[in-house]
Amino acid sequence: MTDDPVLTVTGLAKAYGRRVACRDVSFELWPGEVLAVVGESGSGKTTLLNCLGGLVPPDAGRVRFRRRSGEVIDLVAASEALRRAILRAEWGFVRQNPRDGLRFGVSAGANVGEPLMAIGGRHYGHIRGSASEWLDAVEIDPARMDDLPSSFSGGMQQRLQIARNLVTHPAIVLMDEPTGGLDVSVQARLLDLIRRLVREAGVAAIVVTHDLGVARLLADRMLVMRQGCVVEAGLTDQLLDDPQHAYTQLLVSSVLTV
Amino acid sequence: MTADGYNFGYLDEQTKRMIRRAILKGVAIPGYQVPFGSREMPLPYGWGTGGIQITAAVIGPGDTLKVIDQGADDTTNAVSIRNFFVRMCDVATTERTAEASIIQTRHRIPERKLAPGQILVYQVPIPEPLRWLEPRETETRKMHALREYGVMHVKLYEDISVKGRVSTAYDYPVLVNGRYIMRPSPIPKFDTPKMHRMAALQLFGAGREKRIYAVPPYTDVVPLDFEDHPFTIETWDQACALCGATTSFLDEVILDDRGRRMFVCSDTDFCQERREAGHRGDGGPNPLEEAAE
Amino acid sequence: MYVATKGGEQAIANAHALLAEDRRGDPTVPEITPAQIREQLRLGIDRVMAEGSLYDPDLAALALKQARGDQVEAIFLLRAYRTTLPRLGYSEPVATPEMRVHRRISATFKEIAGGQILGPTFDYTQRLLDPSLAETGEIADAPAAGQGVAHPLPRVADTIGREGLLEPDAAEQDDGPIADLTREPLRFPADRAMRLQALARGDEGFLLSMGYSTQRGYARNHPFAGEIRMGEVAVEMVAPELGFAIDIADICVTECDMVNQFKGSKTELPQFTRGYGLVFGYGERKAMAMALVDRSLRAEELGEEITAPPQDPEFVLYHCDNVEASGFVQHLKLPHHVDFQSELHVVRGMRAEAEKALAESPFKEAAE
Numbered sequence: 001m002t003d004d005p006v007l008t009v010t011g012l013a014k015a016y017g018r019r020v021a022c023r024d025v026s027f028e029l030w031p032g033e034v035l036a037v038v039g040e041s042g043s044g045k046t047t048l049l050n051c052l053g054g055l056v057p058p059d060a061g062r063v064r065f066r067r068r069s070g071e072v073i074d075l076v077a078a079s080e081a082l083r084r085a086i087l088r089a090e091w092g093f094v095r096q097n098p099r100d101g102l103r104f105g106v107s108a109g110a111n112v113g114e115p116l117m118a119i120g121g122r123h124y125g126h127i128r129g130s131a132s133e134w135l136d137a138v139e140i141d142p143a144r145m146d147d148l149p150s151s152f153s154g155g156m157q158q159r160l161q162i163a164r165n166l167v168t169h170p171a172i173v174l175m176d177e178p179t180g181g182l183d184v185s186v187q188a189r190l191l192d193l194i195r196r197l198v199r200e201a202g203v204a205a206i207v208v209t210h211d212l213g214v215a216r217l218l219a220d221r222m223l224v225m226r227q228g229c230v231v232e233a234g235l236t237d238q239l240l241d242d243p244q245h246a247y248t249q250l251l252v253s254s255v256l257t258v
Numbered sequence: 259m260t261a262d263g264y265n266f267g268y269l270d271e272q273t274k275r276m277i278r279r280a281i282l283k284g285v286a287i288p289g290y291q292v293p294f295g296s297r298e299m300p301l302p303y304g305w306g307t308g309g310i311q312i313t314a315a316v317i318g319p320g321d322t323l324k325v326i327d328q329g330a331d332d333t334t335n336a337v338s339i340r341n342f343f344v345r346m347c348d349v350a351t352t353e354r355t356a357e358a359s360i361i362q363t364r365h366r367i368p369e370r371k372l373a374p375g376q377i378l379v380y381q382v383p384i385p386e387p388l389r390w391l392e393p394r395e396t397e398t399r400k401m402h403a404l405r406e407y408g409v410m411h412v413k414l415y416e417d418i419s420v421k422g423r424v425s426t427a428y429d430y431p432v433l434v435n436g437r438y439i440m441r442p443s444p445i446p447k448f449d450t451p452k453m454h455r456m457a458a459l460q461l462f463g464a465g466r467e468k469r470i471y472a473v474p475p476y477t478d479v480v481p482l483d484f485e486d487h488p489f490t491i492e493t494w495d496q497a498c499a500l501c502g503a504t505t506s507f508l509d510e511v512i513l514d515d516r517g518r519r520m521f522v523c524s525d526t527d528f529c530q531e532r533r534e535a536g537h538r539g540d541g542g543p544n545p546l547e548e549a550a551e
Numbered sequence: 552m553y554v555a556t557k558g559g560e561q562a563i564a565n566a567h568a569l570l571a572e573d574r575r576g577d578p579t580v581p582e583i584t585p586a587q588i589r590e591q592l593r594l595g596i597d598r599v600m601a602e603g604s605l606y607d608p609d610l611a612a613l614a615l616k617q618a619r620g621d622q623v624e625a626i627f628l629l630r631a632y633r634t635t636l637p638r639l640g641y642s643e644p645v646a647t648p649e650m651r652v653h654r655r656i657s658a659t660f661k662e663i664a665g666g667q668i669l670g671p672t673f674d675y676t677q678r679l680l681d682p683s684l685a686e687t688g689e690i691a692d693a694p695a696a697g698q699g700v701a702h703p704l705p706r707v708a709d710t711i712g713r714e715g716l717l718e719p720d721a722a723e724q725d726d727g728p729i730a731d732l733t734r735e736p737l738r739f740p741a742d743r744a745m746r747l748q749a750l751a752r753g754d755e756g757f758l759l760s761m762g763y764s765t766q767r768g769y770a771r772n773h774p775f776a777g778e779i780r781m782g783e784v785a786v787e788m789v790a791p792e793l794g795f796a797i798d799i800a801d802i803c804v805t806e807c808d809m810v811n812q813f814k815g816s817k818t819e820l821p822q823f824t825r826g827y828g829l830v831f832g833y834g835e836r837k838a839m840a841m842a843l844v845d846r847s848l849r850a851e852e853l854g855e856e857i858t859a860p861p862q863d864p865e866f867v868l869y870h871c872d873n874v875e876a877s878g879f880v881q882h883l884k885l886p887h888h889v890d891f892q893s894e895l896h897v898v899r900g901m902r903a904e905a906e907k908a909l910a911e912s913p914f915k916e917a918a919e
Contacts, residue, residue: 117411118408121411265635341560468736
């Protein structure tokens with residue numbers, strides 16, 4: 001089973017008018033693996049993530065996803081109904097801004113419970129039980145489950161998003177700058193939590209970040225993007241210790257010299 | 259010939275055909291909201307124009323019409339709508355639920371079980387059950403199409419966890435025929451179970467929002483709930499003060515400024531029939547004698 | 552003592568008799584005729600026709616009399632009547648360049664071909680109450696309307712358009728079938744033809760406020776009044792038996808071409824864009840407001856950032872119709888006691904639980 005990738009992306013491309021955001025992006029993702037996509041802003045990494053997450057329709061390419069059932073579906077060619085159903089039940093998407101990824105009008109418990117209800121959960125006690133367990137897992141006191149997300153700190157809101165996205169035990173989680181905008185100490189704790197949860201849940205993750213430190217801490221492998229293209233890909237340690245492409249070398253050296 | 263030289267039922271025949279096509283589509287896809295070219299009627303939007311257009315499209319000279327508002331035939335808006343149809347169609351009207359072939363209603367379903375062949379026409383203010391959760395029509399139509407209804411249960415969940423119970427008291431959302439979530443119009447929760455597998459045809463008209471939908475006879479209509487927090491309806495400790503009924507929806511009537519009150523049937527025909535059959539409540543004077551004076 | 556209320560029918564009849572009496576007012580004052588309203592309260596008639604979507608000054612005058620001067624009520628009366636009229640066909644588009652102009656101004660050029668024609672305007676009047684109008688009397692002679700006005704008068708937009716500085720007329724861009732808002736429900740995304748139909752019959756006050764808000768900085772977009780013209784246009788219809796268009800009526804309309812900045816995009820050169828307004832009768836304020844809102848509703852099409860309600864078609868189009876809005880707001884007057892009874896049940900239940908919880912609370916004594 002694990003010999004097959006859970007996700008195979010080939011020739012993905014997206015342009016906005018004449019501006020090319022992504023061109024010919026191809027990669028594979030294996031179950032349980034964490035892949036970091038790094039690059040500066042405007043490199044196309046967020047567009048890539050939005051294409052994968054169904055927020056933006058790509059212009060070309062295939063996104064083949066192996067479902068739990070073993071069936072392989074090209075999400076680009078699939079009907080909107082099937083694509084949305086798969087994304088709902090088997091994917092998660094942690095957004096950079098918690099306002100995009102959470103419902104601020106309902107309690108933390110409802111936020112974590114919603115994905116369960118969306119896939120048919122109809123037992124209030126069970127939904128509440130799961131929500132409580134997941135809040136605990138992301139280090140939020142379950143006693144606060146009836147509080148609104150707006151009463152939480154930025155770091156807690158991100159952890160709440162993670163709980164909401166893992167509660168359905170997805171195969172893949174997308175994360176867009178999950179530590180962006182947080183204090184350094186809060187970042188470290190969150191990264192630690194993400195690393196632990198991703199390992200425990202056996203979920204594959206694609207993490208978009210401009211921060212090589214985040215990539216080093218979380219990722220097994222990395223893609224380096226520049227001007228919409230993947231310029232280098234490889235194992236994280238290898239790539240950071242011995243970058244081949246001139247742009248990667250520049251990125252790595254600029255971090256080290258700071 | 260009807261009054262003032264207007265066409266039978268006020269609407270021209272082309273418009274009636276357009277509305278009938280929308281109704282047929284609604285019947286074919288129970289609970290699905292069919293957009294239709296709603297017309298301006300001589301009664302205001304929000305006062306039953308959707309129901310009036312449906313009634314106008316399905317009524318014929320042989321029909322007997324009953325119109326109720328809040329369960330009663332003599333509330334002002336019910337009187338006004340009934341007069342409109344008398345003027346525009348010259349049809350027979352009745353206050354007897356059993357005798358009506360078409361019943362147009364606002365906010366209630368009659369207590370008496372409806373029979374095959376009867377049509378119940380609901381006036382609908384806001385047809386979209388997802389409206390309070392998502393204001394955009396483009397998005398709600400997609401949610402219906404893809405059956406993305408999880409958010410409906412989020413509302414119920416939130417009610418239970420924050421308020422201890424589901425706070426929706428009327429216009430309680432239902433799942434129709436296992437497919438579409440539908441608003442039953444602002445009928446009290448008490449009436450919701452009557453919709454399930456009803457023998458009569460149920461038609462819903464929202465004039466201002468330009469939607470028609472339908473529940474064909476004997477269709478499943480199930481209120482949304484949780485397995486461990488099942489749907490419940492209102493109950494009263496009292497019986498109707500006039501007819502002694504214990505199974506009907508009761509209106510609370512304030513008697514004086516000292517807070518004294520009594521409870522009477524909201525469905526005036528149901529109450530009347532029971533009293534004619536000799537049933538008496540104990541809370542009030544004999545209303546038949548009062549009325550005879 | 553309780554008797555179920557009966558007699559709604561009698562109460563309604565009595566109310567309507569009172570209405571008729573109040574409508575007449577003091578019987579020693581002569582009764583106003585629809586003809587007087589039509590001739591002397593013409594702008595009131597124009598608004599009723601525009602938002603009532605029916606060009607018939609006599610019926611509009613009757614409606615305004617029946618509505619006791621309440622314009623929204625008169626609009627409603629006209630709309631309800633309109634429902635009963637058969638739809639015989641559709642006219643050809645009216646040709647406003649062919650208009651017999653009574654008024655025509657442009658703020659974008661000092662001189663325009665054919666000249667600035669002020670016409671019968673309130674502009675530049677000093678708003679001082681005129682006691683002489685309290686009396687009846689003769690008025691001074693005015694120059695005959697349209698005297699010395701060239702015909703036809705070219706549209707200002709066509710002058711700027713020749714250099715490619717102004718985007719082409721929408722009518723030249725799109726030949727697709729045009730939906731009829733009075734026969735079909737509004738659907739989204741709504742194309743520009745559908746949006747303009749909704750705005751043309753939309754509430755003047757609503758559009759005025761929406762348009763005004765774009766000038767103050769919500770959905771900011773700097774407009775210039777390219778041209779406003781008012782006058783008579785011919786309505787032509789192709790009769791199937793004849794095979795060619797015949798003139799069936801002359802109607803008065805006001806047209807506004809608003810010219811707006813547009814920075815250009817990666818694919819488009821910078822050029823001016825336009826907002827368009829057209830209403831029945833002499834309705835300059837409405838036509839201008841409509842043009843502002845038409846332009847702001849094009850935000851998505853022109854790739855502008857959407858930040859405010861005037862750019863949101865669902866918000867504007869679902870709420871601009873005063874017959875819909877007035878009905879729904881006022882339906883709150885209808886009895887809602889069944890719903891209220893259900894709500895009472897829920898609130899009483901919740902209060903009972905809360906009181907019980909409070910009674911058992913360990914903090915009870917401290918609270919007391």
